[in-house]
Amino acid sequence: MEGSGRREVNLAAVLDNQPFGRTQISVLILVVAAMFVDGYDIFMLGKIAPAVAEGVGVKPAAMTIVFLLQQIGLTIGSFVVSPLADRFGRKRALVWSLLIFGLITLATSLAHNIVQIAVLRGLAGISLAGTVPMGAALISEFAPRRLRSTVIGVAMVGYSAGNAAGAGAAFLIPVYGWQAAFWVGGALPLLLTPLMAVFLVDSAVAQPRRTGAGSDLKRLVRRIDPRLDLSGDERFVLPERLPRERSGVFEIFRGGRARATTIIWICCFFSMGNIALLYAWLPSFFREMAGVSLQRFAVVAAIGFFGGVMGTLSVGRLMDWFGAGRLIPLFYGALAVSIFAIGQVPFDSPFFVLVLVVWSFFSAGGQSGLNMLMAQIYPPEMKSTGIGWAGGIGRIGGIVAPLLGGAALTYNWSLPMTMTTISIPPLIVAMLFLFMRGTPQAVADVARPAGLH
Secondary structure, three states, rough: OOOOOOOOOEHHHHOOOOOOOHHHHHHHHHHHHHHHHHHHHHHHHHHHHHHHHHHHHOOHHHHHHHHHHHHHHHHHHHHHHHHHHHHHHHHHHHHHHHHHHHOOOOOOOOOOOHHHHHHHHHHHHHHHOHHHHHHHHHHHHOHHHHHHHHHHHHHHHHHHHOOOOOOHHHHHHHHHHHHHHHHHHHHHHHHHHHHHHHHHOOOOOOHHHHHHOHHHHHHHHHHHOOOOOOOOOEEEOOOOOOOOOOOOOOHOOOOOOOHHEEEEHHHHHHHHHHHHHHHHHHHHHHHHHHOHHHHHHHHHHHHHHHHHHHHHHHHHHHHHOOHHHHHHHHHHHHHHHHHHHHOOOOOOOOHHHHHHHHHHHHHHHHHHHHHHHHHHOOOOHHHHHHHHHHHHHHHHHHHHHHHHHHHHHHHHOOOHHHHHOOOHHHHHHHHHHHHHHOOOOOOOHHHHHHHOO
């Protein structure tokens, strides 16, 4: 066997036996920053949609084409960009994605009509779509197994923080116009790009399969564990429980993963479609159906951000304790109840803020839980592909679902009727996820508490 006389170093064991040290922390900080950029951009537009429509002389319902093309771009990017990260490396794909996205977003501030804005948002979506799957894959491959779900949860807080920061865009509009939101959205990734290029390190686990055990990998292993004695003739391997597998979209259905992949795809369709619908249209719903200004709603939405942070942080630890099979259906059932309540509790009631916090908690926590599960189901050579393609299916839901928001405004639905209708998809996710039980052992292991493995 090639390399039979060389000492083997188990990369997974090296990572699992290390404390969460300087290298892992630096990767986590940069991934959190990339997630922040993603969260700001995706949700910012929904928070300022009425102002953008007014600025280019159209009615708010006309923004449907912008949300539609943005979701189409995100869908294409999820299917195309994420597999490139498995082939060429997470770092390279992230750096180029952020650079291209930043330039397109700055260009959007120069648009003069709704068509130009829609086309540019679609192009921006293509370049940005891989950020979450690539970031989740990268940080999961640096985190020790005992902390994996928790660390991914911390990384996803950046996404929730970006969402909250997008609410601040509403306060820039009276002074600088709607374009200011895109100035910020373009500047952030362009500032982050050189930092990623210089300081981000690529996955140690994925490198042996992609590039072999070269000098870069040896330097990275020494950086992770300076105490490890490396002579320079080592052969870096992964544990036997992760056999060598090919990359590619068809591989995510093999090795006992077909049933889990199918269920996750359907769940992502309804979950991400629901998120896209609410974050695109919720400020417009309250402005058009309840007479609440963008600025008043932005204040409440910013408070709701704390619910999203707590949901994202807690779901990882709760999954480590109780397992995804029990936890995720509970989160989505509670999410359905909270969405229904948004349409029933008056905006001026002191309980409305609490309802929005609870909704944000279960919305962010539920989707983060799905992302964490995917990061553990798929092996390194197909991790970005697995998460990215599930995200692509979710983006298709994000294309279809926002059409309901435009219809609700066009046909003058009431707020209670609108929110009751939107509460149905999370119930579907909760029921579908119950079928995850009974999947093959390799998948079922990550759906159970760590203590029961």
